[in-house]
Every structure is written in C-alpha cells, then in structure tokens.
Amino acid sequence: MDNISNFVELKKSNKIWAIGSIHSNLKSFNSIKEFILKNFEKNDKLVFLGNIIGLGNNSKETLSSVINLRFSLMSKFKLKPESIIFLRGAQEEMFSKLLQLQLAPNPGEIIEWMFDHGVNETIKSYGFSENELKNIASSGTINISKWTTNLNKALHNNPGHMEYFLNLKHAAYSYTKKILFVNRGVDITRPLSAQNDCFWWGFQNFSKIQQPYKTFLRIVRGYESEHLEQFEITKDNVVCTLFKQPLSNKSILCGIFKENGEILDLFENK
Numbered sequence: 001m002d003n004i005s006n007f008v009e010l011k012k013s014n015k016i017w018a019i020g021s022i023h024s025n026l027k028s029f030n031s032i033k034e035f036i037l038k039n040f041e042k043n044d045k046l047v048f049l050g051n052i053i054g055l056g057n058n059s060k061e062t063l064s065s066v067i068n069l070r071f072s073l074m075s076k077f078k079l080k081p082e083s084i085i086f087l088r089g090a091q092e093e094m095f096s097k098l099l100q101l102q103l104a105p106n107p108g109e110i111i112e113w114m115f116d117h118g119v120n121e122t123i124k125s126y127g128f129s130e131n132e133l134k135n136i137a138s139s140g141t142i143n144i145s146k147w148t149t150n151l152n153k154a155l156h157n158n159p160g161h162m163e164y165f166l167n168l169k170h171a172a173y174s175y176t177k178k179i180l181f182v183n184r185g186v187d188i189t190r191p192l193s194a195q196n197d198c199f200w201w202g203f204q205n206f207s208k209i210q211q212p213y214k215t216f217l218r219i220v221r222g223y224e225s226e227h228l229e230q231f232e233i234t235k236d237n238v239v240c241t242l243f244k245q246p247l248s249n250k251s252i253l254c255g256i257f258k259e260n261g262e263i264l265d266l267f268e269n270k
Helices: 026-039 059-077 090-098 107-116 119-125 130-136 141-156 161-166
Strands: 007-010 016-019 045-048 084-086 171-174 179-182 218-221 239-241 253-257 263-268
Touching (some): 016 179, 026 059, 045 059, 059 084, 059 119, 059 161, 090 119, 107 119, 107 130, 130 141, 141 161, 218 253
Parallel strands (some): 007 171, 045 084, 179 218, 218 239
Antiparallel strands (some): 171 179, 253 263
C-alpha cells in the first residue's frame, strides 16, 4: 500500500466498483465479496468508501475478509496497490484516534462520545472490554498508554490490519476527473486539498447539490446520516449515495461506474 498522498487517481479503468459503508456486517459483505470475485475483470478498480468497521459485532472479522478479497483480486489479476483503495470513514477516524488516546486532553469524554457512535463494538471484536477502557481512561496517561500499546499489538496480530489503518485515503477520482469517491461529503466551495475532515464528517446540505463540483460530474459517497424517505439514486443526480438508513437493515449498497461518471449498475447484498 502507498501512503504518499491522501488522494488516489484511478488510471485507465475498465470499470470502477465502489462499496458503501459495511459497518461490520460480515454476512452481508461476504455476499458482496462472492459477487465481486465472480464478476471483477482485468483493469477494473475497487474503492471501499469507508466505515468498514464499527457498529456491528464483527469488525475484526469483516476487516480480515476485506483484506482477503484484496489479496485474492491482486493475486488473480496482478493488480497494482492503487487498484484497490480504502477511504477513511468516521469509524476509521475515531478508531485511529483511539490508538493514540494517551495524547488526548480529555480521554474520558472522548471515550464516551466514541462509544455513543459505535467504536465500542470495534474494540470488543479485538477482545477488549468496554468497561475496562472507561476505567482506564480516568486513571492517567501511563495506564492509557499501556492499553493503547496492547490494542496496537492486537492489530499487528491480525495480518494486514495495521497496514489498513496506516494507508487510508481521503478521496479517489478517475484520471478524467469526472467522478469523485468520498466517504460522506465535500465542501463544494473548497478545493480537495482544503477539505479538512469534511470527507468523513460531511458538509451541510451536501445531499442537495445539483451542480458539478469542479470538473466532477458525479460524486459517489458511502454514508448518509439521514433517513431520506423515498430516496432513489438516479442517473441525473450529481451525488450518488451508496448507503441507506436505517442502520438496522444491514444492507450494503454497491455501484459500478465508468470513468466519465456514468452509472453502469447498482446492487446490494442478497
């Protein structure tokens, strides 16, 4: 994996596959995985739109399955690393901050907020106790450092997991710069390089934009926090959201796109 830039240009793609937020739904993802393994072709690209982990019960197992898919596709088609991209979602952002909890000025408050947003399920999947961390968070920097060291060891004990968190990207786009892939949104008044954390926390009214962003005719994202009634993806929408609320439905939405932004197919796990 290449960590030189936070952005990846997808060059000369046959088709670009994109997978919306998985949120640790292992069974649902494995259904998607089987479909991809059967239908992926040479010169295709694959973009995971963030939030692979969190909320569900199987963060560790789901991430291992995702890494296995990457390995299988790279081996079969002799792909370069930049052919399969992992974007940073809010769940990955929070978990990455958790790995450095000893540096936080108010670790107890941060833990409570993160747990309210589903990070507790991720640490449980790696064998750590929710209540233990809450107690440790108020016991001083040395104890917190010991805990984060153990969490880092747990990642190293699962092949590819640490590398995953170290190589997350902010966005990906086709070399034509007609289609942009993000986790949650962009501030259309700013260039890509000045988005800060809009990519995974979103931007006000992003869902309603009707004009292209710069040269991008299509923006594909993997998460939407609101439950939009009767919302359907159409080929005329600038924003294509591969996610649908409520979270309890365990659906994973995916899309296949051309470099020019055209939607070739939309599907979900069966």
